[in-house]
Amino acid sequence: MSGHGRRGGRPTLEEVAARAGVGRGTVSRVVNGASGVSERTRAAVEAAVEELGYVPNRAARALASNRADAVALVVPEPQSRFFAEPYFSDMVRGVGAALAETDVQLVLTLAGSDRERRRLARYLAAHRVDGVLLVGVHAEDPLPELLAGLGIPAVVSGRRSAAEPLPYVDCDNLAGAAGAVGHLLDRGRRAVATVTGPLDVYGARCRLDGYREALTAAGLPVDGALIAHGDFTEEGGRRAVRELLERRPDLDAVFAASDVTALGARRELRAAGRLIPGDVALVGFDDSVAARHMEPPLTSVRQPVEEMGRTMAHILLARMAGEPGDEAVVLPTELVVRESS
Numbered sequence: 001m002s003g004h005g006r007r008g009g010r011p012t013l014e015e016v017a018a019r020a021g022v023g024r025g026t027v028s029r030v031v032n033g034a035s036g037v038s039e040r041t042r043a044a045v046e047a048a049v050e051e052l053g054y055v056p057n058r059a060a061r062a063l064a065s066n067r068a069d070a071v072a073l074v075v076p077e078p079q080s081r082f083f084a085e086p087y088f089s090d091m092v093r094g095v096g097a098a099l100a101e102t103d104v105q106l107v108l109t110l111a112g113s114d115r116e117r118r119r120l121a122r123y124l125a126a127h128r129v130d131g132v133l134l135v136g137v138h139a140e141d142p143l144p145e146l147l148a149g150l151g152i153p154a155v156v157s158g159r160r161s162a163a164e165p166l167p168y169v170d171c172d173n174l175a176g177a178a179g180a181v182g183h184l185l186d187r188g189r190r191a192v193a194t195v196t197g198p199l200d201v202y203g204a205r206c207r208l209d210g211y212r213e214a215l216t217a218a219g220l221p222v223d224g225a226l227i228a229h230g231d232f233t234e235e236g237g238r239r240a241v242r243e244l245l246e247r248r249p250d251l252d253a254v255f256a257a258s259d260v261t262a263l264g265a266r267r268e269l270r271a272a273g274r275l276i277p278g279d280v281a282l283v284g285f286d287d288s289v290a291a292r293h294m295e296p297p298l299t300s301v302r303q304p305v306e307e308m309g310r311t312m313a314h315i316l317l318a319r320m321a322g323e324p325g326d327e328a329v330v331l332p333t334e335l336v337v338r339e340s341s
Contacts (some may be wrong), residue, residue: 011052018208019048041222042141070105071316073129074120076141078112081233085260087305088290091135091157094309102317104130111143124150131316133157134166139200153319157310167319169312169329171303173203176333177210178217180283181255181299183335185218189253189281193226195240195265204232207257228249231259237264245272252280253341259284259291259300266294266340281341287334296339303333 008090022041029037030045037045038059048054073095075082082088092108099106107129109295111120124132124146131153132144139160156168194211197204206264212222217287228240237256241264254269256262262284266276268321274280276296282292287302311329318324 007059011054012191014301016045016048016052016054019052020044023149025068031288032236036259056290069103070107070129071313071320072107072109072124072129073135074109074143075135076111076117076138076143077136081112084234085232085258086290087258087286088135090288091309094311095133095313096309097306098310098313098317104317105186108113108223109249117143118121121146124152127152128222131155133312133316136201138198139144139202149265153316155316155319157308157312158201160202162202164202164328167315167327169315169331170203170309171271171331171333172309173206173303173333174210174213176285176301176335177255177257179210179300179333179335180285181211182218183213183299183337184253184255184281184283184341185214185220185340188279190220191248191251192253193228193241193244193248193251194255195228195230195244195257195261197230197232197261199229204257211255216233223248230257230264231331232258232261234260234264234267237261238268239264241265241268245249245269245274254280254282256282256284259286259288259294261300263290263294266298277341287336291336291338294340299338299341300336301333302336304331307331 013024013027017024022045026037026041033034073092075088081171093281096106098321109120111117132147133155137144137156137158137160144154144156144166154166154332156164158170159168181192192215194208196208199205215222226244228242228244231238237260241254254265256265262282266282269276269280276282282298284298284300287300291298291300308331315326
């Protein structure tokens with residue numbers, strides 16, 4: 001009879017109660033981990049659950065407790081960027097590892113278009129999830145305010161500003177960028193250019209500030225002709241380096257605000273006949289799989305993306321449970337030196 005009810009279907013709560021010799025309410029308390037049940041009774045119920053192969057009805061339990069037993073990982077970017085950047089897959093891996101220790105389901109949602117955002121707003125308003133993890137939020141994104149209005153706990157990956165009101169997990173973008181540019185200067189490079197990320201992303205602005213800080217610390221001027229604006233994409237990197245070479249053909253190093261941007265920079269430098277690192281040294285940011293497989297292998301700033309994802313999930317779970325937890329976590333970066341610099 002193990003694994004089946006009396007009519008050959010899915011075992012019911014009543015059948016578990018009958019097998020354990022207790023009431024239905026007692027079985028419910030044991031299954032939901034409630035207190036007030038003796039060890040002897042708990043053991044009898046657990047034995048009956050095991051023998052019958054009873055699986056709790058999660059939907060009914062969630063309805064009764066007003067919980068969805070799910071969290072959403074929301075990426076307000078188009079699919080093309082999500083699948084092109086290893087950052088996002090590493091983040092999902094870290095979040096998934098943390099939630100694997102729980103009964104909470106992960107729902108991945110891309111919201112890169114107005115239509116997707118409207119659909120997401122309706123989904124969240126229906127309280128289909130108990131919490132939200134926001135990854136890659138831009139400065140003017142309305143999603144955090146929407147969540148606050150709905151009373152849904154949320155944690156952000158990467159601050160929107162220095163005064164981020166929501167709990168967040170970030171890496172030290174400024175120190176990472178300053179270290180990367182300092183490395184290039186230590187190697188004797190003097191015309192060090194940078195390709196930024198989108199400057200409505202706080203982390204991209206911090207990386208630009210780190211670039212400027214390193215030049216100033218070395219007693220070098222910050223030359224606007226050596227700064228080109230990108231968007232974290234490969235094509236954006238290529239376009240920006242084309243502009244840089246037109247303005248400053250004597251540049252001898254490029255700090256790219258992401259590894260994907262560095263891929264585009266490398267393509268344009270090679271198209272212009274520049275050797276890496278002989279003519280132009282190149283450094284990226286992320287230390288993704290792309291960095292290790294580039295030719296030559298890319299020097300890059302490693303940010304602990306999987307750890308960031310795990311930390312975000314743990315903070316959100318604590319908030320969902322009404323427990324105190326960290327409100328702001330900034331993790332250190334590390335420069336990984338390879339042949340490109």
